[in-house]
Amino acid sequence: MLRPERMSKVSVAGSRAVMEPVIEAVHDLNLVHLSDYDGSWAGFDNGNPVEGSETASEKLVTVRSLKSILGVEEEDAGPSRIVEDEALDEELAEVREEVNELDERRTEVRDELREVEDRIGSMAPFADLGIDLDLLSGYETLEVRVGEGDAEELRAALEAAEDVDEFELFTGEGDVVAAFVYPEGEADGETLDDALVGVDFAGLDVPDAEGSPEEYLEELRHRKEKLQSKLDSIEGDLEEIKLDAAGFLLAAEEKLSIEVQQTEAPLQFATTEHAFVAEGWVPTDRYDDLVAALEDAVGDRVEIEELERAEYTEEGHAAHTEEVDHGEPESTETPAEPGDADEEEPPKAATDGGTATASAAGSSGAVTMADDPPVIQDNVKAAQPFEFLLEMINRPKYSELDPTIVLLLTFPAFYGFMLGDLGYGLLYIAVGYLLYSRFEDDVFRSLGAIGMWAGGFTALFGVLYGEFFGMHFLGEIVFPSGSPPLHKGLQPAFSYYGQAWLVASLLLGLLHLTIGYVFGFVNDLDHGVVESYLEHGSWATLMIGLWTWVFSRHLQGAKPSMLYTSFGPQGEHTALNLGFSGLPEAVGLFVGLPLLAIGFLTMVYGEVKHYGLLGVLIGGLESFSVFGDVLSYLRIGAVILAKAGMAFVVNLLFFGVYVVDGEWHFATSHAPSYYAEHGYHGAEVTEVMFGGLLHGGIATAILGVFVLVFGHAVVLLLGVTSAGLQGIRLEYVEFFDKFYEGGGRVFDPFGYDREYTAED
Known part of the structure; x- marks a missing residue:
């Protein structure tokens, strides 16, 4: 595994x-x-390639070209078949002749159609102008320009031109303008060109045609319809050939691919x-x-x-x-x-x-073709989709431990712990199942399976938190006590849970990183136990020593109290009473600090072996990372509060919220003002935070439905970009950095998985 x-x-x-x-x-x-x-x-x-390799390669190129022309896809295949050489040659020649002829005709028609469309585009402004085409050119004493621009600006420029004797402007419904100018001198075109300098005027080439542009445009459009009809007919003929030949082409491609593989094998x-x-x-x-x-x-x-x-x-x-x-x-x-x-x-x-x-x-027993062994990952079926997350970086080397099983055990748990909502979890499971069941591509199936795992843990923690789309009624239904065993810590009455999750995040980080250091130690054992310890074990010793001291009661007053109150018998500030109120002071002094010192000295010694005296400085600066790396896991607790806050705001806007003894309650059955007047199960309502769009009338209720649906959709999507990306970051940046290099060779066996052909 x-x-x-x-x-x-x-x-x-x-x-x-x-x-x-x-x-x-x-x-x-x-x-x-x-x-x-x-x-x-x-x-x-x-x-050298076996005889027939070149012929098979040429046929394969032909088959793939025909597939491309016809647009043959995998789903067009019929039942598998046996393709004989003689039958392949005969049918391939027949299909090639028909397809190439139709493809050439289609290319000709497309070219002609494109030319007609270009002419229609160039003729449209002249049809808008409404002047016969033969009147727009061919004058000896008159200069004519047709273009798109501002007619008034052009008129002002021509009036100001000293060498313009007379002019006339014609405009269409749009911004097309035709300028006819009599220059004082010879009509050589320069007079009108000089007058147009600085004017916003884009000239148009007059088509080489006569008569009404509207009639000519109509002829072009009729020609386009005929060409389009002809093109559709050719496309229909090609589609018929595709229906008949798709199975043959896929089978022929597979047979020829196998033949090319076999005939070119001697090259290796x-x-x-x-x-x-x-x-x-x-x-x-x-x-x-x-x-x-x-x-x-x-x-x-x-x-x-x-x-x-x-x-x-x-x-x-x-x-x-x-x-x-x-x-x-x-x-x-x-x-x-x-x-x-x-x-x-x-x-x-x-x-x-x-x-x-x-x-x-x-x-001889000698390896003549020296290469590293390819890698076939050996994971249980449940973990195999998570190989996709690993291959986004690179597959493990043959000599490395494969962390896929750790991804299975940690990433969905991190994700679910951060989001923790039954409603969101069920949606993630549904989307994951759609991806897994509707697509054949391994990437989508892997994403679907990962989504179902993440959704399952999100739903599980959602039950433990008692939340369903941010609502808190689930605990009253599921648990006999009427209250869920866990809270996210967003509400003032349960704020100490938020601190507890920060402490739990630190402990998860310590465990996760320790596994990473152990993996790194095992990976490098071929360099010797001492070298592997200096490279990885010293860092683990330094980290464990430091955090053993942090969680001890030595200098307790200088450390955050939540380290000792979150999971110990400390009364109202205890989230989960696990009996932990800090490690004894003696453990911090006589275990934690010595381990810290040993880890630091051996780590620095390892750096000195690599970098000389400079290693003392490098080791001293890098030693702080064992503190920062663990603190990086605080993002787990932060995301818990952030996502809970977003879902709370969405529900607050729709239902409204009132406060009783520091607990927030959504006004699902009555407006918050009702509870403010009558109390909540005999308890006094101390504050109405928001009245709720649901209780403000029909118009606000309709707006509220939009806010509710859109808001939860945003939270659902941000769960991927926050909880998902933060979880991936902890895996890639913090965990993998301790041991993982990657770069393993893909196992690519010489052979072919037949889909369209049967064995000869």
Whole structure:
């Protein structure tokens, strides 16, 4: 659970005569994460793709192009099918011809339609102007400009122009203006251009056409309708082809993808003229499955060996076993140089059906393709959705503890503790269930599952707080005493609960961070116990020592009283009587302070080992973080009060609130003024905080309903951005910082999960 699945590095070596069936068997198994050969082993080169790879790649490109043109999606697939090579070629050629022809026609029509639409757009201002197009150009003594601008501003500019003899302006219904100008001199266009300098006037090109612009525009619109009808017809033909060919294209893509994977696999192998060696990672407990599959495929014509097993020692850190004994004698041969095999003597046949070179490569026990093992997280089903939160940063390295289970146990609890409302919790569960059940994408399903977990804890704490959408009646219904066991601490009568939750936040932080330091200590044990302690254990010792002293009664008067009154037998100021009124003074003096000193000195010593004398300064400055990191968890208690306050204000505005002995009551059945006159169960109402929109008449009641619904929707959404983000921050920034690096390799087995094709 805290460790990934154990992985083994395996080697498969044999004659190139059996390479293709080996590739097919390994691919069908979908179990081996292949390693890339880097060419470093003398006598071996990276292999070449199997014959037919280029053809399969070209067909795959064609299929994906056709899918894109037709807009084929996964939901368009029919039942799985067997796709034969000959049938694939024939049907693919037929579909390609039909689709390409229609696609070319569609492109032509779209281009023409776009051109017509552009012409309609350019013609519209002239239709608004209402002057025949042939009258707007072609004059020898007259300068004409058509554009969009202010006619009065243009008129003033032309009247002020000295070289303008006469002019006339024509305007349409909009801001289109046509200016006809007789210059005093030659009509070369410069007179009108000079007059337009400084005028807000955007010129328009006169279309190369004659006659009425309205009639010409009508012709263009008619042409557009015909082109659109033609385009719709082509789209309909393509849609029919899509309905018929979608299943085939998806199946063909899958078949060709598998073929390309298999034919290009030798690029990752180490090969000679006669032999090949392939290496990869496989889950250790599935190694026998790999052996069985290859024996079924090619018998004893390949040599299979477990070269390395990445496992963990009793101390808990990663260790690599270079030679794994499976009961067979180990070979002491080394790979032959290619020159030796070619010049001295031909390669000898090995007992596995390959060559001596391949046999030596496969049985040497040496890892030729050095790479880290990929990571398969091994979590219980309930925790698996929380792997999404981890992968937002990066998946854990193979040598790291996987904190996913801690996320499962802490993040929903933090979230629910901060919000704590049955109504909100049920809504979160409902939204989470919709995401989980309606989407197939792993991201949405993970978010949905996380939402349901968070909603469940929100509902649980809501029952304990006795709250339903910020109302406090739930405790009277659920609990025999008529009062819930917990309060958020917003009301004056229960304000000491707010202080208690701040203390509880500190204790949660101490526990959370201690787990983080323990994880870090275990992760670094491969560097030695001492080094791991200096790196992580010293900080944990410093933190625990400091906070042991803080929670002790030593110098009690200088510390906040809530540390000793929140969970101890202190009368009216006790939120939960857990019998804790502070650690004894002696514990603070003789346990806390010594631990603090030991932690500080060992931490500084570790910094000095890394940075020299500068480490004293670095360690001294960083030592304060063990205080600040724990204080960071006070945000849990702060969010409890903030969210309770927001929900309270929403309900206050709608129902109205009156106060009895420091307790707030919502006026659900009568206006607050009624209780002010008659009392509440015999108790005096000491204050009316707000009369409530519900009790102010029909108009205010309608407004109040809007305030109630909108307000609680805002609180619900802010729960994600406050409680959610604050909880994530505590996980990512405070907790993960103590031990987590990430950077693990994704396990990507050589194979394919078939969806649209059946096995040949």
